[in-house]
Amino acid sequence: MPRSKKLVELTKCEAEVMDVVWDRGSVTVNDVVESIGRDLAYTTVLTTMKILEDKKIVRRGKKIGRAFTYQPKVSREQVREGMIKSLADQLFGGSTRSLVLSLLQSDSVSADDIAAVRKAADKLGDS
Numbered sequence: 001m002p003r004s005k006k007l008v009e010l011t012k013c014e015a016e017v018m019d020v021v022w023d024r025g026s027v028t029v030n031d032v033v034e035s036i037g038r039d040l041a042y043t044t045v046l047t048t049m050k051i052l053e054d055k056k057i058v059r060r061g062k063k064i065g066r067a068f069t070y071q072p073k074v075s076r077e078q079v080r081e082g083m084i085k086s087l088a089d090q091l092f093g094g095s096t097r098s099l100v101l102s103l104l105q106s107d108s109v110s111a112d113d114i115a116a117v118r119k120a121a122d123k124l125g126d127s
Contacts, residue, residue, distance in 0.1 A: 028067040071083035
């Protein structure tokens, strides 16, 4: 990962909100409240959107009636990279290799998962 990229990390609630933003491209707070499959107060989502805006993860757009719209400023991939880096740093001394090997040895990884990793690794080796 190039050093110039800013690492982006999200809390569980922020990630839940961002899934809706990424899927729709442009949302209001009410859109998010209606899309999330659990009880989440409007004010909680509004506060989360403000935090995401302060973190420069979303940008506030046009106003529709009394509600602002929000669009993503970062991609899912940027967030994944940041969170994987953080996980590797916190639990594996910064070693991505140790993280990957730990995942592969986990009971939650299927034979299909391992085959997909092999295939992806083979493609990387061909480049």
